[in-house]
Amino acid sequence: MRKLINDPENVVADALRGLAAAHPSLRVDPENGTVVRADAPRAGRVALVSGGGSGHEPLHAGFVGHGMLDAACCGQVFTSPVPDQIIAATMAVNGGAGVLHIVKNYTGDVLNFRMAAELAEDEDIEVASVIVNDDVAVEDSLYTAGRRGTGATLFAEKIAGALAEEGADLASVAAVAREVNERSRSFGVALSPCTVPAAGEPTFQLEEGEMELGIGIHGEPGRERVPLADADAIVDASLSAIDADMPVSGSELLVLVNGMGGTPLMEQYIAYAATARWLEGHGATVARPLVGPYVTSLEMAGSMISVCRLTPDLTRLWDAPVETPALRWGR
Amino acid sequence: MRKLINDPENVVADALRGLAAAHPSLRVDPENGTVVRADAPRAGRVALVSGGGSGHEPLHAGFVGHGMLDAACCGQVFTSPVPDQIIAATMAVNGGAGVLHIVKNYTGDVLNFRMAAELAEDEDIEVASVIVNDDVAVEDSLYTAGRRGTGATLFAEKIAGALAEEGADLASVAAVAREVNERSRSFGVALSPCTVPAAGEPTFQLEEGEMELGIGIHGEPGRERVPLADADAIVDASLSAIDADMPVSGSELLVLVNGMGGTPLMEQYIAYAATARWLEGHGATVARPLVGPYVTSLEMAGSMISVCRLTPDLTRLWDAPVETPALRWGR
Structure with a gap:
């Protein structure tokens, strides 16, 4: 470990x-x-x-x-x-x-x-x-x-x-x-498992060349185990699942592209680029983006996309000053 | 990969x-x-x-x-x-x-x-x-x-x-x-290597139970390969190396405990707790702490400690407003 x-x-x-x-x-x-x-x-x-x-x-x-x-x-x-x-x-x-x-x-x-x-x-x-x-x-x-x-x-x-x-x-x-x-809706993908310190062993096993779609934030099983794919395909799978549940077309969105803990910031921005392209191509507007490791699962590699369909009031409250260790703006 | x-x-x-x-x-x-x-x-x-x-x-x-x-x-x-x-x-x-x-x-x-x-x-x-x-x-x-x-x-x-x-x-x-x-002085430790995407293979190999002391930020060899140790020992090795080069006793310090990309924030805070204890025990004061993944090496696991001996002017300039994607305060 x-x-x-x-x-x-x-x-x-x-x-x-x-x-x-x-x-x-x-x-x-x-x-x-x-x-x-x-x-x-x-x-x-x-x-x-x-x-x-x-x-x-x-x-x-x-x-x-x-x-x-x-x-x-x-x-x-x-x-x-x-x-x-x-x-x-x-x-x-x-x-x-x-x-x-x-x-x-x-x-x-x-x-x-x-x-x-x-x-x-x-x-x-x-x-x-x-x-x-x-x-x-x-x-x-x-x-x-x-x-x-x-x-x-x-x-x-x-x-x-x-x-x-x-x-x-x-x-x-x-x-x-x-x-x-x-x-709001979310969907996450794991490229690696994580290890709970007191357990000392990974929460699950991924074979070479596999990833887990629809993972939660505890290494619990997700929706489907599939062959590793590129960022565009992972983002497409994630946003298609979200869009099937809550159509995003015509919405102004708050979007979080979230690193799961072990994925470098460079890759999170690659995933955000794919996310912005996908949403634009499906008639949605990213009004407020956030990219970073905010809701993690120890050192798990992977990403989660969360979207919220904003209203003017929700946008105003999102923009309001915040001063915490991990989120800070406007103050 | x-x-x-x-x-x-x-x-x-x-x-x-x-x-x-x-x-x-x-x-x-x-x-x-x-x-x-x-x-x-x-x-x-x-x-x-x-x-x-x-x-x-x-x-x-x-x-x-x-x-x-x-x-x-x-x-x-x-x-x-x-x-x-x-x-x-x-x-x-x-x-x-x-x-x-x-x-x-x-x-x-x-x-x-x-x-x-x-x-x-x-x-x-x-x-x-x-x-x-x-x-x-x-x-x-x-x-x-x-x-x-x-x-x-x-x-x-x-x-x-x-x-x-x-x-x-x-x-x-x-x-x-x-x-x-x-x-300023820095010292880093790698618990895992990282993989440059175009190369497709890890930059170096660490055997089970090993870590690399004095690593840089490119997976290049460091100072010494030693058995894996706990956070207190890693922090002690890092700060002892810094202190031997630039004694910290009596200083007001700006301190960065930096995640290398693959180490979760929880572990970075554990390292920061050990860092603050070590410095206090060696007669230094942490005037300004910063904890997070700011200078990374792709998905490398590990941490780097950086310290700067502050002066009143340097402290004032550190505290001045900043508004960038990764550092933001006071504005």
């Missing part, structure tokens, strides 16, 4: 120590796996809490800050955070206007966030929850009833975070996160 | 097409491999041009924009740009106050930038050149007479770019870039 780690059982706490040391704008509890804005709680503002298994960095802890999340709960690698983490984060950020939980659709995450929301109610904290399930690749998976939540999580966190920063109420912030999810 | 590419011979142009499509703030010539600020030339301002072989993204094209580079020249993968590219970029950004070439110390780069500087003189453009040679690992290498230029290139480009943005003259901008180089 060629990893830059110390104890394989403590990678999450060790990484959070680094996050804490590098970003004084965050209050990090490495042992308990919570990352909170240093200025929380913000009185009278809706607070956003997300989280999930670790190994997808910068999601979610890298998105904590002005205009995005108030807190992230970091589970062990590819493992849901426990309700104790979620309720601790929820209480730390509650400013009296309610808390929105943004939850990727994995069975463990959904269950644990639901339990935390019930605990929050006992503390008289109003909680709303939005489930993100944007991945068109499979209807159910190893870890999911229904579609998986992947790249659109970033869109929902950014856009709902901007609305919360404006002072909107909990119902409105939850509604815009749901709207983003409904207007 | 598991790569997200189309034609292995055209990866640079294909990636630049993606860069152009994603960043309207840049004027990109994919065929000729130049990337120029859309607002160039800026009358009366010193312009900064850098460049080198591709495969190190986001270096250099990702650093073109307000407060950093005016242009980048993108050679083929791990191959110096040719003088024609460099003179084209130099002429495109010349605003009458002279042009600074920031050159990593590789024989081909130094030669081609020197030829371009002579061509620029014929066009009555004043050019100053600064060679970056911060890598303490080896005295000479496959591609270098003298030390290699690596992570400090980012420091020099950011800090000199800020001074140019303030309106300083060419001599001053060149002097601050030289000062940054003299006050």
Whole structure:
């Protein structure tokens, strides 16, 4: 296992120590796996809490800050955070206007966030929850009833975070996160597996000359194993799957071409060039592009494309200032 | 070869097409491999041009924009740009106050930038050149007479770019870039090799359980091949080498913990945590940290640590606003 780690059982706490040391704008509890804005709680503002298994960095802890999340709960690698983490984060950020939980659709995450929301109610904290399930690749998976939540999580966190920063109420912030999810779709491709440190072995095997279409973000099986293809063909397969589920023609799109962790930035830009060509050729406009490793799967090689059909309001909220370790503009 | 590419011979142009499509703030010539600020030339301002072989993204094209580079020249993968590219970029950004070439110390780069500087003189453009040679690992290498230029290139480009943005003259901008180089040191470790697309085979072989200390950014041999070690030991080897060359005790440091392309962000933060502990234990202060994949070597796994001993002026220039695809703050 060629990893830059110390104890394989403590990678999450060790990484959070680094996050804490590098970003004084965050209050990090490495042992308990919570990352909170240093200025929380913000009185009278809706607070956003997300989280999930670790190994997808910068999601979610890298998105904590002005205009995005108030807190992230970091589970062990590819493992849901426990309700104790979620309720601790929820209480730390509650400013009296309610808390929105943004939850990727994995069975463990959904269950644990639901339990935390019930605990929050006992503390008289109003909680709303939005489930993100944007991945068109499979209807159910190893870890999911229904579609998986992947790249659109970033869109929902950014856009709902901007609305919360404006002072909107909990119902409105939850509604815009749901709207983003409904207007978003994703599809990913793996060119290599990844290795969970505590397991020490790759999550799956790919034979020479093979790739996996419709992969999730945990090395779980995807839709189909096919011969390795070039970037244009991979992008075509990804966008065709998205377009079959939600036609993109005539839309103004927010587009994320996302590196899965082990794919160099040069290749991500090659994939973005192919993506922009494909979308233009199918009557869609890329209004807002984002290229980079934002929702990763450890060192997996591959890419995921996520699109969101923008409205003028969603575009305005996407453009609003954001200042987090991994996304920063306009401020 | 598991790569997200189309034609292995055209990866640079294909990636630049993606860069152009994603960043309207840049004027990109994919065929000729130049990337120029859309607002160039800026009358009366010193312009900064850098460049080198591709495969190190986001270096250099990702650093073109307000407060950093005016242009980048993108050679083929791990191959110096040719003088024609460099003179084209130099002429495109010349605003009458002279042009600074920031050159990593590789024989081909130094030669081609020197030829371009002579061509620029014929066009009555004043050019100053600064060679970056911060890598303490080896005295000479496959591609270098003298030390290699690596992570400090980012420091020099950011800090000199800020001074140019303030309106300083060419001599001053060149002097601050030289000062940054003299006050900076780097050391890198490879946990895996990388594969140049047109070659199709890894640049070197690492046996199971081995790593390469003192690697450069091209898969060229480093200082020593040793058994795989944990993050603390890797960081200790890297910082001990730096400290032996330039003692860090008592310094306020700018520190880059840099992913080489195939190492996930989680591991980069684990390395940063170890780095911050080591430096604190050796009497140095991390005044400005930066963690991420900024100077890469395709999909190589591993990390590089770069440090710069700050002065109040250098700190002010580091903190100045920057707005490029890969570095953005304060604006």
